[in-house]
Amino acid sequence: MEWRPDRASEVPLYKQIANYLESRILNGEFPPGSRLPSERVLANQWKVNRSTVNCAFEELRSAGLVSRIVGRGTVVIRNLPGSGTKQFPNWDMYVKQGYYPPNNPVNQNIYRFIRADEPMINFAIGELSSDLQPVELMKEAYSSIELNNDLGYEHIQGNITLRETISEHMKTYRKIESTPSSLLITSGAQQAIHLIIRGLLKPGDSVAIEDPSYAYSLPIFHSEGLHTHLLPVQNNGIDPDQIITLHKRYRLKMLFLNPTYQNPTGTTLDLERRRRILEICSKFGIAIVEDDPYSITGYDGTSIPSMKSMDKEGLVLYVSSLTKIIASGLRIGWILGPQTVINHLADVKQQFDFSHPSLPQLIAAKLLSSKHFDEHIMHLREGLKIKRDLTIRSLEKELKGIISFSVPEGGIHLWCKLNDEEIDENLLFKESLKKGVVFAPGSTLGSKHNYIRLTYSRVETNCISEGIQLLAQSLRELE
Numbered sequence: 001m002e003w004r005p006d007r008a009s010e011v012p013l014y015k016q017i018a019n020y021l022e023s024r025i026l027n028g029e030f031p032p033g034s035r036l037p038s039e040r041v042l043a044n045q046w047k048v049n050r051s052t053v054n055c056a057f058e059e060l061r062s063a064g065l066v067s068r069i070v071g072r073g074t075v076v077i078r079n080l081p082g083s084g085t086k087q088f089p090n091w092d093m094y095v096k097q098g099y100y101p102p103n104n105p106v107n108q109n110i111y112r113f114i115r116a117d118e119p120m121i122n123f124a125i126g127e128l129s130s131d132l133q134p135v136e137l138m139k140e141a142y143s144s145i146e147l148n149n150d151l152g153y154e155h156i157q158g159n160i161t162l163r164e165t166i167s168e169h170m171k172t173y174r175k176i177e178s179t180p181s182s183l184l185i186t187s188g189a190q191q192a193i194h195l196i197i198r199g200l201l202k203p204g205d206s207v208a209i210e211d212p213s214y215a216y217s218l219p220i221f222h223s224e225g226l227h228t229h230l231l232p233v234q235n236n237g238i239d240p241d242q243i244i245t246l247h248k249r250y251r252l253k254m255l256f257l258n259p260t261y262q263n264p265t266g267t268t269l270d271l272e273r274r275r276r277i278l279e280i281c282s283k284f285g286i287a288i289v290e291d292d293p294y295s296i297t298g299y300d301g302t303s304i305p306s307m308k309s310m311d312k313e314g315l316v317l318y319v320s321s322l323t324k325i326i327a328s329g330l331r332i333g334w335i336l337g338p339q340t341v342i343n344h345l346a347d348v349k350q351q352f353d354f355s356h357p358s359l360p361q362l363i364a365a366k367l368l369s370s371k372h373f374d375e376h377i378m379h380l381r382e383g384l385k386i387k388r389d390l391t392i393r394s395l396e397k398e399l400k401g402i403i404s405f406s407v408p409e410g411g412i413h414l415w416c417k418l419n420d421e422e423i424d425e426n427l428l429f430k431e432s433l434k435k436g437v438v439f440a441p442g443s444t445l446g447s448k449h450n451y452i453r454l455t456y457s458r459v460e461t462n463c464i465s466e467g468i469q470l471l472a473q474s475l476r477e478l479e
Helices: 013-026 041-045 048-061 090-097 103-115 135-143 162-174 188-198 240-250 271-284 339-354 358-369 373-398 423-434 461-478
Strands: 064-068 073-076 183-186 205-210 227-234 252-257 287-291 318-319 333-336 403-405 413-418 451-455
Touching: 013 048, 013 188, 013 461, 048 064, 048 183, 090 403, 090 423, 103 252, 103 423, 135 205, 162 333, 183 188, 188 287, 188 318, 188 333, 188 339, 205 318, 205 403, 227 240, 240 252, 240 271, 252 271, 271 287, 287 333, 358 373, 358 403, 358 461, 373 413, 423 451
Parallel strands: 205 227, 205 252, 252 287, 287 318
Antiparallel strands: 064 073, 183 333, 318 333, 403 413, 413 451
8 A cells, every 4th residue: 555644643744754854765766866746746646735745845954854955956965874885876876867758758747647546537548438338247357267287488479269269350350351360469569669669760760650649759759769750640541642742851760540439539431541552662672550549439430441451562560459449458459460570579679578378368268259359349339329429418507619629430539639729738737627627738749739639438427527617627727
């Protein structure tokens, strides 16, 4: 359990906090030279006044454990009592100079607030709410698993039964022909993207991503030294001819697309544009990464051909997961591609985690092969459509003329434009947080400002109207 000061104790709160921080300093969790969290952060975390934290810091300073440095905050001193002449690593410098940059500060805030104890109406995270997850189906799958005596490492590409099941699943639901040997199981789609970047690209390579897009928010595109070029998303997806323009100037190596119910815009790349992109990439030798988490969620059940299903020349690496159709905590994703690529990416993955955990793979195989899986997908589509419609009705009631949007036919996101260009979506984000509502500001997902993404899949249905009301209050207070 996470530590909190005990308000029933006779020991003053500031003293409890000082004692707790002292123990973490002395056991090395806050080593010499490191910074303590700010007064504001700790006050919010422990629900105390900043003055209480300030008193605790003063207690630590008096004990010779920390110093207050202008511009840096409260820092653990380098010569702790009893340390003598020992030298300690400068962990702050390690953090700053590490290979991977930190997440966008706004995204860090989102993750911090949704994990807090206080309830938040969460329009920010691409997960399914509890009423959309197949909990009973998962319990049934779990209870039917027969564990044998061999609980060692799985196959380097993933459990063979799961890969066989995914191969059948893609044929049935996505019209994609594949074999188990051409599949690599990953820890969700995000790890799949990381493996592709780390395994197939090198610093200095040029890639193109949609603008706005989920890929824009991933620091790995920048930490790997890639040159990232943007393809604006229109009503029917990206303009294929802009790929030609970018390639002639920058020599693109790879194209990252989320063509069906795109994150965050909800748009779908039309069939003619899909054909044209395949034609262009075939001509210039550009690889395509198709990220397809949402196509199975089309509300009317219409099947939209994936780019992979149209690909006859091996141009497309297909990435998908069970995050948006079953549960994010299962951590099952996959890459489908040419055998040489899958072999190499499996080798790269083995260097990260050696093999994927067995139990989630066994559960996923049971879920996908269940006779009730189709019933779950029908329930999922209906549930998402209900949430989408309720979100739209609430926006039209509370913010008609203030926010505009296009209605998605599947997926989980609503991309909203703030019609008043004077309104700063980041200020709106901060104001909404105070009222208990969190969403994704558009600038975290692309170059466009004055946009927000409302992800309605995670919000409990009975909280949607209240969440939009609070968002409307926050907007009006900024006008």
